[in-house]
Amino acid sequence: MAYKVEGIIKYYGDLKVLDKVTIDFEPNKTTCILGPSGCGKTTLLNIIAGLIPMDSGQIVGFDDERISYVFQEDRLIKWKNVKENLEFVLKGNVDKNQIEIIIDKYLKLVSLEEYKYYYPKDLSGGMKQRVSILRAFLYPSSVLLMDEPFKSLDVKSKSLVIEFFKELRSVENKTCILVTHNIEEALELGDKIVILTQKPTRVRKVVDKNIMAARELIESYFKMMP
Amino acid sequence: MRIYSLKSSKLVIISKIIIIIFWIIVSRIVDNEVIFPTIKSTITSLIDIIRGPYFFNVIRYSLIRTLVGFTISLILAILIGVLASVFKVILYIMLPIVNFLSSVPTMAIIILALIWLDNEVVPLFVGFIMVFPILYESVLKGIGNVDKNIIEMAELYKVDRIHVIKDIYIPNILYSLNSVFSSTLGLNLKMVIAGEALSQPNYGIGSSLQLEKTYLNTPAVFAWIIIILLISKFLEGLLNRLDNILHINRWKG
Numbered sequence: 001m002a003y004k005v006e007g008i009i010k011y012y013g014d015l016k017v018l019d020k021v022t023i024d025f026e027p028n029k030t031t032c033i034l035g036p037s038g039c040g041k042t043t044l045l046n047i048i049a050g051l052i053p054m055d056s057g058q059i060v061g062f063d064d065e066r067i068s069y070v071f072q073e074d075r076l077i078k079w080k081n082v083k084e085n086l087e088f089v090l091k092g093n094v095d096k097n098q099i100e101i102i103i104d105k106y107l108k109l110v111s112l113e114e115y116k117y118y119y120p121k122d123l124s125g126g127m128k129q130r131v132s133i134l135r136a137f138l139y140p141s142s143v144l145l146m147d148e149p150f151k152s153l154d155v156k157s158k159s160l161v162i163e164f165f166k167e168l169r170s171v172e173n174k175t176c177i178l179v180t181h182n183i184e185e186a187l188e189l190g191d192k193i194v195i196l197t198q199k200p201t202r203v204r205k206v207v208d209k210n211i212m213a214a215r216e217l218i219e220s221y222f223k224m225m226p
Numbered sequence: 227m228r229i230y231s232l233k234s235s236k237l238v239i240i241s242k243i244i245i246i247i248f249w250i251i252v253s254r255i256v257d258n259e260v261i262f263p264t265i266k267s268t269i270t271s272l273i274d275i276i277r278g279p280y281f282f283n284v285i286r287y288s289l290i291r292t293l294v295g296f297t298i299s300l301i302l303a304i305l306i307g308v309l310a311s312v313f314k315v316i317l318y319i320m321l322p323i324v325n326f327l328s329s330v331p332t333m334a335i336i337i338l339a340l341i342w343l344d345n346e347v348v349p350l351f352v353g354f355i356m357v358f359p360i361l362y363e364s365v366l367k368g369i370g371n372v373d374k375n376i377i378e379m380a381e382l383y384k385v386d387r388i389h390v391i392k393d394i395y396i397p398n399i400l401y402s403l404n405s406v407f408s409s410t411l412g413l414n415l416k417m418v419i420a421g422e423a424l425s426q427p428n429y430g431i432g433s434s435l436q437l438e439k440t441y442l443n444t445p446a447v448f449a450w451i452i453i454i455l456l457i458s459k460f461l462e463g464l465l466n467r468l469d470n471i472l473h474i475n476r477w478k479g
Contacts, residue, residue: 049382067382075379079397079477088393089383119477139383 003175008057010043017043019200030176032190040201041179045145068136070146074128076120082131083116089139106138126157130164137168144174150185183218195221263445272449287429292415295353299361307365324359340425349421353414360410368402404474408465412458
C-alpha cells in the first residue's frame with residue numbers, strides 16, 4: 001500500500017498555511033516531518049487523519065485505513081486504569097474475546113504488567129505517554145501518526161520514552177509519521193526526513209537518513225529558517 | 227494527614243461538648259420548658275416519640291417522600307439535561323423555567339402548590355422545585371466538561387458512539403452529579419419536611435413538628451430536630467457508600 005499526500009493546500013481564513021505539500025510515505029518506515037514551530041505540521045497531520053478538511057489536494061492510501069494517533073498530551077481517560085484505557089480503543093475494533101489477550105501480550109512485551117491496574121494519576125508523565133504509545137501500537141492499524149509526542153517530557157523520561165517507541169516499532173510493523181521540530185528526534189527516529197519551510201508551508205527538502213552527512217544537510221536547511 | 231484528622235476529630239468532640247454545655251446553661255437561665263427545653267425533657271420527649279404508635283410510619287413516609295422525590299428529580303434532570311445538550315431547542319425552553327424556579331421565592335411556589343396539589347404531593351413537589359434545577363445544571367456542566375481531546379481521540383480510534391457515551395459522557399455526568407449529591411439530598415429532606423409542615427399530610431416529620439408546635443410542646447420539637455439530624459447523617463453515610471461504588475476515590479487525583 002502506498003501512502004501519499006499530493007498538492008495539499010489549506011487556508012485558515014486568508015492565511016495560507018499549507019502550499020502544495022506533497023510527500024510520499026514509505027510503508028512500514030518512519031517518515032519524520034521536521035519544521036519550525038507553528039508551520040502547520042499539526043494541521044497537515046490532522047488533514048491526513050481526516051480530522052479537518054483541506055482546500056485542495058489529494059490524500060492517497062489513508063482513507064480506508066485504521067489510524068493510530070499519539071498526541072502531544074497522553075489523552076488517557078482518568079477514571080480508567082491502564083488496562084481499561086487500552087481496552088477502550090479495542091472495543092468494537094477487535095474480537096471481544098481477544099481484547100484481554102492482546103492487552104496482556106503487549107503489557108508483557110514492554111514489561112508494564114505491574115502497571116495494568118494503575119490509574120493515570122498514579123503514573124508519571126513519561127509513563128502515561130508510554131501507555132499512550134502502547135495504545136497506538138496495540139490498536140489494529142497500519143498507520144501511526146505522532147504529533148510531537150515527546151514535547152512535554154523532561155530530558156530523562158524523553159530518552160526512555162523514545163527507546164520505548166523504538167522497541168515497539170521493531171516488533172510491530174506500522175507506517176509511522178512523526179511530526180517534530182527537534183532535529184535530534186528526527187535523526188534518531190526517521191528513516192526519511194521531510195523538512196518544511198515557514199508559512200505558507202512547502203516541502204523544502206527530503207533527506208534520507210542513511211546518506212552521508214545527513215545531519216549537516218538537515219542542519220544547514222533548518223538553520224536557514226528564522 | 228493522620229495527625230491532622232486525629233486533631234480535627236478531637237475538635238469535633240470538643241465543639242459538641244461546648245454546644246451541650248451551652249444548651250444546659252441557656253435552659254437553666256431561661257428556665258421555661260416552652261421557650262427553651264432542658265436536655266432531660268428533650269430526651270424524655272424523644273423516647274416518647276420513638277415509643278409512640280406512629281413513629282415508624284412518620285419516618286417511613288418522610289423518607290419515602292424524600293427518596294422518591296429525589297429519584298424523580300434525578301431522573302428528570304439527567305433525561306432533560308442530556309436532551310438539552312443534544313437539542314438546543316430544549317436548552318432554550320428550559321432556560322426560563324430554571325431561571326423562574328431559582329429566582330421566584332420558594333414560598334410563593336409552595337403557596338401555589340398548596341392551592342393546586344394534593345396534600346400528599348406538596349412535599350414532593352416542594353423538594354423537586356428546589357433540587358431539580360441544581361441537579362439539571364450539574365448534568366449540563368458534566369456534559370460541558372467532557373474533555374474535547376478525549377472525544378477527538380475516541381473518534382480517531384473509531385470507537386463506537388455507544389462506548390463513547392458509556393465510558394466518557396456518563397462518568398462525566400455521574401462525577402458532576404456526585405459533587406452535589408449529598409448537599410441536594412440533604413436539601414431535599416429539609417424541603418420535604420417544610421412542605422409537610424405546611425400541607426399536613428397524615429404522616430410526616432413536618433406534620434408532627436407542626437402538631438407539637440400547636441401544643442407548644444417545645445421539647446418534642448427539639449426531639450424531632452434531633453431525629454432529623456440523625457436521618458441526615460444516615461443519608462450522608464449512604465452517599466459515602468455511593469462514592470466507593472463509583473470508585474471515585476481511586477482515580478481522583
